[in-house]
Amino acid sequence: MQLNQIKCGSCGHVNPPGTQLCQSCGKMIDSDYDKNKIKDLMRYDGSAVRSKVRSKSVFDKVWIFFTSVKVGVSIILIIAIAAAIGTIFPQEYFIPIGVDAGEYYQENYGSLGYLYYSLGFHNLYSSWWFLILNGMLAFSIIAASIDRGVPLFKSLHKQRVKKHDSFFRRQRLYLAEDGAADTGALIGAFRKKRYKVKQDGGNYLLEKGRLSRYGPYINHTGLIILLFGSMLRFFPGMYVDELVHINEGETEELPTTNGQYYVKNEAFTLDTYDENDNEVFEQALDSNTQVISNFQTDITFYENNSADIVGAPSDLEKVEDYSIRVNHPYRFGNYELYQSSYDNSQLKSMTFRLEDADGNTVGENFTVSLRNPEENFEVSDDVSVNMRAYSPDFLEIAENGTLVSATPVPRNPAFVFEVADGAESELSLLQIMNSTDITEGNDYSIRFVSAEEHMASVLTLKKDMTIPFIATGFIIFLIGLFTGSYINHRRIWIRSEDGLMLAAHTNKNYFGMKREINEVLRSNGLGKVEDKLDDEDKDIDKE
């Protein structure tokens, strides 16, 4: 068989003989790719690619469909394109929390956005069709690996030592010497190069680095474990990623733990770099923004002894205290509690002062807690203020005179205060910075002084039982990549019957192999191997 250089039909790059995919553009060079694989390149000498053998049942048809490299590559392409489309608009976890996703995409990105939402691109990695695509990829990898790996194993496992003359001549590295040679010494020298030797009469097969051929299959095994790990994320209890919002001084149940664990936010600390005493970050600090040096939540971790009934008053038992900082999570069981951010947007309390008709402040200021307001405030010895009504998010005054709230969140608090000084009492309605007399001719007025916000720490509760799978998958993937890339599978056939005949084959790096063989040959007083490619190069040079 002729060993011709192959010119790529697409890009014109000239490839070495036997190339199936162009070195330059990666296109398939000839349509007889699969046939060549069997006949020419000895990948599967003595064994046929399984899917080419027979096709009978539906299962066989499905199997054969997925063993196709074209199908595999198409699936990868579709996944890549889908992932790319998934970056056009933000994913759902980047849009504001609590907003209806469908409306959000419609409002912000128009009907294209709505289509994006409807097709599940807003939550790409967990959309059903993306999962199915990944499953198909896994199947394609498994089917293709078995279909090619098993025949490969068989053909390498039961290699014949004795080869025909034409086989020798067909190899790229070839040497024929007349006259007797010291075969024993020659074989011994190759043995020192860590070749494994098989003998059949005067025929020898020397081989090393066979593992290289299994590189892609090791690699695929890693990928399958990786895909399996990412599949496990969807199984209940395997993966948790939840935000926990805890106001300073309050205790919250941790989600997904069935009420078993509680955390109290003892104190939240936010330290900033001092602009004056740090030269290292001078440039960053000059930009007039505060640079935070530390977020820290001091927590007390509790276990609930009455977690069996929902809603029952918790019976908390303190486990321990801990300070959660960025990258220093609190760990318990399989969970980790990370410092994520903080929130000081929620109103906690409002402070007021009482003013008489002449504008003089009466008594002391009083503070109303918005979450759980008290109702009576003794401002001075003879004057008291009673909170008669409170609405966290004032909407209107109902027919029966009560205050109506639009939501339970204190966004726009309104109060009805009664001021009593023993002799008489008067009522006034107060919204932030705005007060209306209810009773006529009021003597007193209540003025807003200040408001205090809740300092809430936002923590992320994480649990990921799939990490061991993902990590193992990656390591195996890399081992496979290394094996396939850096180990060379080298085989040398030697026949010493009438004279010496030697042929050699490797799956990569012919140059290195040629050097290795020539070194051994020279030390045994033999000539160099003939590289057919070199000859052709010379021919080309001459032309």
Next chain:
Amino acid sequence: MKGRTRNILRVSIIITIALLIGITVWFNLTSGTKAVEVGDEAVDFRLTTLDGQEVQLSELTEDKGVILNFWGTWCKPCREEMPDMNAIYSEGHEDYEIVAVNVAENAQQIQQFISGLDADLEFTIALDQSRSVTEAYNIGPLPTTIAVNREGVVVKKQEYQLTPEDISLFISEATE
């Protein structure tokens, strides 16, 4: 012989992968939408009431049907259906109980709301300050009303304001 091993291998791999994909998609589609539906077993809970007592669902369902009404004082339809529920409940409630589960409000807000009504509320008002019951039932909009029969099974659910007729329907479903 060889062909048989191959067939078994092929069929089992195809079936395994199809099953795994199916399970994963199913988990994915069902996660987060565990809202209580008719036919489900009602999650048992124990809450403190506005009067400082304790109420437990399983104790009530031992001999009565129970209507759970999740509400808030800031929710208009909730405010409007309360007097209707109260009127029907006051006529007699030998075979059923109403538990109005207030979602995460403080006593002051609830008292303030009740004080604005013409009549005192006769039925139990339970306080779910930590929202744990609301979350266990995966309550979406307020008001949501759920009827639980004596077997502790959810028999009716409605996610909008109840008319007096609806209330009667809920009662008959819960006591059937």
